[in-house]
Structures are given as structure tokens and as C-alpha cells.
Amino acid sequence: MSHHVQREIRYNFEFDHRIRACFIGAGGHAYRNVYPALRYAPVELSGICDLDIGRAEKFAKLFGAGKAYTDHREMLEQEKPELVFLVTAYHPDGRVQATDLALDALASGAHVWMEKPTAASLEDIERLQAASAAAGRMVMTGLKKTFFPTIEKLRDLIGSPGFGRLTSINVRYPQSLPGQEDRADLVKMQSFLDHIYHPGAILHFLGGEIERAGYEWEALTGATITSLRFHSGAIGTLHLAAGQSGSSIFERVEIIGEGANAIVENGSRLTYFRKADLPSYGRAASFIQPDENAALFYEPEHSLGQLYNNNLFYLGYVPEILHLTDAILSGTPISRGTLEIAREIMKLFEFYRRTDAGVTTNL
Numbered sequence: 001m002s003h004h005v006q007r008e009i010r011y012n013f014e015f016d017h018r019i020r021a022c023f024i025g026a027g028g029h030a031y032r033n034v035y036p037a038l039r040y041a042p043v044e045l046s047g048i049c050d051l052d053i054g055r056a057e058k059f060a061k062l063f064g065a066g067k068a069y070t071d072h073r074e075m076l077e078q079e080k081p082e083l084v085f086l087v088t089a090y091h092p093d094g095r096v097q098a099t100d101l102a103l104d105a106l107a108s109g110a111h112v113w114m115e116k117p118t119a120a121s122l123e124d125i126e127r128l129q130a131a132s133a134a135a136g137r138m139v140m141t142g143l144k145k146t147f148f149p150t151i152e153k154l155r156d157l158i159g160s161p162g163f164g165r166l167t168s169i170n171v172r173y174p175q176s177l178p179g180q181e182d183r184a185d186l187v188k189m190q191s192f193l194d195h196i197y198h199p200g201a202i203l204h205f206l207g208g209e210i211e212r213a214g215y216e217w218e219a220l221t222g223a224t225i226t227s228l229r230f231h232s233g234a235i236g237t238l239h240l241a242a243g244q245s246g247s248s249i250f251e252r253v254e255i256i257g258e259g260a261n262a263i264v265e266n267g268s269r270l271t272y273f274r275k276a277d278l279p280s281y282g283r284a285a286s287f288i289q290p291d292e293n294a295a296l297f298y299e300p301e302h303s304l305g306q307l308y309n310n311n312l313f314y315l316g317y318v319p320e321i322l323h324l325t326d327a328i329l330s331g332t333p334i335s336r337g338t339l340e341i342a343r344e345i346m347k348l349f350e351f352y353r354r355t356d357a358g359v360t361t362n363l
């Protein structure tokens with residue numbers, strides 16, 4: 001199965017059938033990246049809810065929703081949506097607002113598309129799994145990194161004849177882990193919870209389930225380096241590079257196969273070093289390889305007003321919504337951003353919360 005989907009995008013108004021949807025949350029991220037993505041999805045927004053009615057009304061006008069609400073229960077009852085989008089934030093105690101909202105949306109009979117984090121604990125994920133199964137409705141977490149065209153391409157390389165199996169992987173992402181004494185406190189762990197979903201999603205998408213892990217922690221910045229072993233037998237490192245410059249490219253992913261490797265830098269630049277022999281040691285006068293062994297390099301052009309060079313696409317925001325709307329319309333299950341995958345990421349979160357540095361633990 002190819003994970004990299006080369007599809008023709010349709011504009012919202014071109015779809016014959018659009019899914020009746022409501023949206024909870026009229027915040028900053030939703031404004032920048034989620035409402036605008038609906039321009040390319042088969043979605044008809046009937047209602048928008050925010051605790052701040054002024055924002056809900058302005059968003060409704062701007063993004064073409066029929067009505068604005070402050071009470072999501074009233075909206076669900078009045079609008080009876082088939083799909084609910086949740087882009088909210090955190091309760092004062094650090095729990096995730098969207099977890100409870102998802103339970104309410106499921107109870108009303110709707111499918112749910114939610115931003116990460118799905119929840120702040122394994123128990124909460126399990127509650128969502130039970131509610132989703134009972135309602136017969138899907139809950140998808142928008143794990144956007146798994147929809148980057150570059151990361152999808154890495155996934156497709158794994159297992160391909162030229163690349164072979166995944167043997168090792170490393171992911172670098174800037175994030176600080178608080179000291180041991182603060183890790184029981186969800187408020188102090190909020191930033192870590194908010195971000196672990198991103199590298200966690202990449203590791204799961206490319207490597208599968210993690211079997212065991214151990215990490216080292218640096219006290220000045222909270223940086224960590226974690227060594228991982230996957231159930232598949234592959235090994236990896238997760239380098240949470242707190243302390244890097246704010247002007248730096250954010251992240252880097254490298255996968256190594258059987259005589260080949262590939263690197264994604266800055267989300268949108270991919271280099272695939274295809275299988276090649278080392279030129280004869282001590283004798284070769286040129287590093288140029290035959291064309292069929294040469295590296296392949298992908299990067300979007302930034303000249304044309306295309307979709308693929310717009311962050312709504314290369315950061316996965318439109319594709320992560322289409323993954324769920326496709327599934328709803330075709331009556332098939334989602335395979336990405338599932339609650340099972342969110343549960344695997346949650347296990348990684350709990351590992352950092354509960355394990356001392358230097359100790360290898362089964363997840």
C-alpha cells in the first residue's frame with residue numbers, strides 16, 4: 001500500500017455531497033490552520049462554538065458557518081452534526097479539554113476529528129476507545145506529521161526493494177523535559193504533552209510499536225536522548241534537542257535500511273541515498289556514482305501559487321482532514337490518527353513521566 005497519496009484536490013464547493021459538521025474552538029491554531037483547510041474538504045459547517053461568543057460569531061461569518069454558540073451541548077442538540085472538529089486547549093489542571101468534548105460528541109452520534117493531544121493519560125484514551133466502540137463512531141487525532149508528503153515518502157521507502165527493511169531510525173525534535181520532581185504535575189508537563197505527539201507520531205508511523213526504551217536527561221536545558229527498540233527489531237534514537245536555536249530548522253528524521261538511507265530535514269526536504277557501493281577505498285579519484293545509484297532529492301518549488309507549496313498541504317493539514325472525511329464517505333475505518341496509535345504515543349509520554357534517566361524499560 002502506498003502511503004504517499006498523489007491525489008487531485010477538489011475545492012469545498014465542488015463536492016456534490018458535503019458532511020454536516022460542527023466545530024468547537026475558535027482559537028489561534030484553528031484560525032491559522034484548521035478552518036482554512038476546510039476549503040479543500042467535503043464539509044459543510046453548520047455551527048461553531050467557543051466560550052467567547054464574539055470569536056465564535058466572527059469565525060462563523062468568516063468561515064461560512066450557519067450559527068455561533070457558546071454551549072457545545074446546545075449546538076450538538078440543535079445541529080445534529082455527523083462530524084465534530086475539536087480544536088481546544090487545556091483545563092487549569094492540565095487535562096485536555098478536547099477529551100471530554102469528544103465524549104460528548106460521540107454520545108450525540110457524531111464522528112470526531114480532534115487536534116493532538118488526544119488526552120493526558122492512558123485511562124482517558126481508553127475511555128475514548130470504549131465510547132467510540134459503543135457509539136460506532138470514529139475518533140481521529142490529527143497527527144499531521146504522518147501526512148507530510150516527505151514522511152509519507154519515507155514510509156513508502158521502508159520495505160521497498162531498493163531500501164529493504166527499516167533497521168534503524170533517528171528523530172530530532174526540540175523539546176524540553178522537566179526535572180523528575182515536576183513530572184507528576186500535568187501543568188508543568190503541558191508543553192511536553194503538547195509536543196511529544198509530533199515525534200511520537202513519526203516514530204510510530206515509520207517504526208511501529210516501541211518495545212523498550214531508556215533515556216539520558218540534560219539538566220541545563222531538559223534535553224533528552226532516548227534509545228529505542230521496536231517490536232519489528234529495528235532500533236532508534238529520539239533526540240529531543242532542547243537548547244537548539246530559535247532560528248534553527250526544527251526537525252530532522254533519518255531512516256536507515258539495508259544499504260540505503262533517507263533523510264528529511266525541515267519537513268519538506270528529502271534526500272534518498274540509494275543503494276550504492278563505497279568507491280574503491282584509497283584509489284577512487286571521483287565521488288560521482290552511476291546515475292542509477294545516485295541520491296534522489298526532493299524539495300517543493302516556491303514560485304507557483306500551488307497547493308503543494310502551501311503549508312496547508314506540506315504540513316499535512318488538509319490531508320489529515322481528508323483521511324477522515326474519505327473514511328466517513330466510504331464507510332471504511334481510518335488507519336492513521338486512530339485511538340490505538342494515540343494510545344501508543346501516550347505510553348511514550350507515561351514512560352518519560354515515570355522512568356528515571358538511565359533505566360531501560362519495557363513500554
Ligand SMILES: NC(=O)c1ccc[n+]([C@@H]2O[C@H](COP(=O)([O-])OP(=O)(O)OC[C@H]3O[C@@H](n4cnc5c(N)ncnc54)[C@H](O)[C@@H]3O)[C@@H](O)[C@H]2O)c1
Nearest residue numbers: 025026027028029030049050051087088089097115116117
Ligand atoms: N498540529 C499543530 O500543528 C498544532 C499547532 C498549534 C496548536 N495545536 C493544538 O491545537 C489546539 C488549540 O491550540 P490554540 O493555541 O489554538 O489554543 P487557543 O487557546 O488559542 O484556542 C482554544 C479555544 O478553544 C476554546 N474552548 C475551550 N473549551 C471550550 C469549550 N468547552 N467550548 C467551546 N470552546 C472552547 C477557547 O475559548 C479557545 O478559543 C491545542 O490542542 C494544540 O495542541 C496543534
